[in-house]
Amino acid sequence: MFELFKTFFQIGFFTIGGGYAMIPLIEQKVVDEKAWVSKEELLDLIAVAQSCPGIFAVNISIFIGQKRLGGRGALVSAIGTCLPSFVCILAIALVFQQFRENVWVEHFFRGIRPAVVALILLPVFRMAKSAKITRSNVWIPIVSAFLIWKLGVSPIFIVLAAGIAGYAYGQYLKSEE
Amino acid sequence: MLLLLTQLFWTFFLIGLFGFGGGYAMLSMIQGEVVEHYHWMSMGQFTDIVAVSQSTPGPIGINSATYVGYTALANAGYEPYWGILGSFLATFAVVLPSFILMLLISRFLLKYRNHPAVESVFSGLRPAVVGLLLAASLLLMNSENFSSMSENPWRYCLSLLIFAFAFIGQKVYRLGPILIIMLCGVAGIVLGL
Numbered sequence: 001m002f003e004l005f006k007t008f009f010q011i012g013f014f015t016i017g018g019g020y021a022m023i024p025l026i027e028q029k030v031v032d033e034k035a036w037v038s039k040e041e042l043l044d045l046i047a048v049a050q051s052c053p054g055i056f057a058v059n060i061s062i063f064i065g066q067k068r069l070g071g072r073g074a075l076v077s078a079i080g081t082c083l084p085s086f087v088c089i090l091a092i093a094l095v096f097q098q099f100r101e102n103v104w105v106e107h108f109f110r111g112i113r114p115a116v117v118a119l120i121l122l123p124v125f126r127m128a129k130s131a132k133i134t135r136s137n138v139w140i141p142i143v144s145a146f147l148i149w150k151l152g153v154s155p156i157f158i159v160l161a162a163g164i165a166g167y168a169y170g171q172y173l174k175s176e177e
Numbered sequence: 178m179l180l181l182l183t184q185l186f187w188t189f190f191l192i193g194l195f196g197f198g199g200g201y202a203m204l205s206m207i208q209g210e211v212v213e214h215y216h217w218m219s220m221g222q223f224t225d226i227v228a229v230s231q232s233t234p235g236p237i238g239i240n241s242a243t244y245v246g247y248t249a250l251a252n253a254g255y256e257p258y259w260g261i262l263g264s265f266l267a268t269f270a271v272v273l274p275s276f277i278l279m280l281l282i283s284r285f286l287l288k289y290r291n292h293p294a295v296e297s298v299f300s301g302l303r304p305a306v307v308g309l310l311l312a313a314s315l316l317l318m319n320s321e322n323f324s325s326m327s328e329n330p331w332r333y334c335l336s337l338l339i340f341a342f343a344f345i346g347q348k349v350y351r352l353g354p355i356l357i358i359m360l361c362g363v364a365g366i367v368l369g370l
Contacts, residue, residue, distance in 0.1 A: 054275030055238035085235030111365015113322040118343035121314040131303035144308030166301020
């Protein structure tokens, strides 16, 4: 049990920059070192974790934890993955609170803000590729972005509507055939 | 206070439940709820949170939930220990749906992943998630993050330059996000943004 916690704590701690950067480390720890799952299982798992809502790394840790030790294992693994984030962010938040008015900190963050926008824009193209956006469905991301951006529609609503519409479209096509 | 904590919990539970497409796509939802809907913080503050979440250990979704939970309470004028409780609630709430779903439906999904009904749901979901991310970047391109031509032309032009640098730096030269964030922060100090 402690092994599970330690492994996922390390995975959480040593990945910077989000879920997909974690895949190589997860593979190294869970497949190569501990042999908790096979490589094929992990690939299946990655596919399922990607299609489930929620945080990718947490989904994977819950799944592997459960496979090892049931509900308790899942809980311990999830805590292990989240704990490094939690501690680091709280430490920063508590310190930053005191320096927010500092003029250097202000300049620093004013320099960062435009860069953050660019760093969020880039995954749009990466995800567009993996979501197989073609000429026939490119209107979906454009319309959803417009609804959120200009009309203030909630992204949660967009996700719900897109899932239902996709299902309805699939059923309709099938009945056509 | 109790209302704020309940709203925080419920918001992040929904984000965890409908957050398809990973941390970056989730940012769009967090922004929608936390900035646009509840006004717990300004767009500028949210952008700072994203910057910190990208450059600290851990998944971006967890990092931003923790930070937003703290900031929402701190902005409402509560003491830091209440902020810690806010952090905990937001993080717990965003993970809870994963927990329930992974335990219940992961086996089902593993089996029916290629079932036509599941596939048609995802044929709608996947492109929409790309739209979510696009909307997040468009919403962040506001005068609070970039200033504007009328308000401060110097800061506006430099912001655009930094934006271009960060974009090209990552896309063409494959610089890591932390390096880019650090360089741009230092540029902000040196140029007196």
